[in-house]
Amino acid sequence: MFAKYRSVSLIVRILIGLVVGSLLGVLLPTWSGIGILGSLFVGALKGIAPVMVFFLIMSAVSGYKQGGENHFGSVIVMYLTATLLSAFAAVGASWLFPVRLVLPEAAKVAGGAPQSLGKVISDLLTNAVGNPLAAIVDANYLSILFWALMIGFALRLTSTQTRRVITEVSGAITNVAQLVIECAPFGIAGLIYTTISESGFAGVAKYGQLVLVLVGTMAFVYLVVYPAMVWVMTRQNPYPLTLWTLKVSGIPAFFTRSxxxxxxxxxxxxxxxGLNKESYSVSIPLGGSAxxxxxxxTVSVMTLAACATxxxxxxxPLALILCVLTALAATGASGIAGGSLLIIPMAASLFGISNDIAMQVVGIGFIIGVIQDSVETAVNSASDLLFTATAEYHDALKKGQPVDIKAAVARAEGKNQPVTVEAVASK
Incomplete structure (x- = not known):
């Protein structure tokens, strides 16, 4: 039965879960049994993700072979450039389509927010060197990244058997995470059921223009700006790879929001x-924060919406400073409690906006988060894959090696087809 379940594409299963959860939310809004599936799914995601990232990076670094090929330089440059260009695009969209918010009289959001660049940098450095066990418990990915790198480098001095054990443990934890992902359709059905049965779409509809600007900007960045970067790096048609990464990575990330x-x-x-494992085994987890x-x-659009209001x-000049500031702050957003929304007060302080008003804007961000955070995660996660592949292709072309992106995507598409029951039975 499980093999038959897996024979259907994960994306199709997620869409089915979405439809079922929506229908149940409308028809049976008081039936809380389905909602617990969403809570269990989110709990499983939060539980396994930090452990998996820690062991993946530690294993990849400990098994790194000196002199082997990697593409870290190109990947990091693309990550940082993409974040900065995204901020520029957000400023441009805000000027073309100014949004005015209806700020509530009193909006309270739990937690503090950084109000200066110095505070952001201080928080990042402090979070990075926090207790590694506490980092895993609290899902502080910046600290997880730091300690996984440090321990991974230390493990390089140990025996081959020790490093093999770490690799096998990492593989086992990854298999557990994949099992959780297989249950995503049930979890998503529970999550969408809870959302519709409790609040419907009225809260999001109230800020429809803001949602359109945010989603439209993210779509423009992923479908225009990022492909342009890929073309500059490879001089080949970027859309086969761009659309494929959006399909295989962006759609699942949209629904899991992680x-x-x-x-x-x-x-x-x-x-x-067919990418180099020594490279992507580190660059993919690294992309989660870089x-x-x-x-x-998100930070740029909502800050400028507050200014327009x-x-x-x-x-x-202030817009230029905002771009640089938000790019830097967004790079470490996962290391700050509350994520990207709590960077808004820091950016708003550039324009003399009080913290009270800025936190009201943050409150609006949480209201539209069901859409904003989903699209944001899809863009971030899919571009991790896009830029990892592009960096490797770029370095290969520089060495005179032949690269056919369209053919590589076609081969990957064939490998990504769901396993049929007949194929499992024959094995």
């Missing part, structure tokens, strides 16, 4: 593309 949990999907897709174009868009004129 870049960390989407790592196994990106790793499998990288393998299907590649945050979606977060940069308050009648604050935004000059070009």
């Amino acid at each position: 870049s960390a949990v989407n790592i196994p999907i990106n790793l499998k897709a990288s393998e299907d593309l 590649n945050s174009g979606g977060a940069a868009i 308050l009648g604050i004129h935004v000059s070009f």
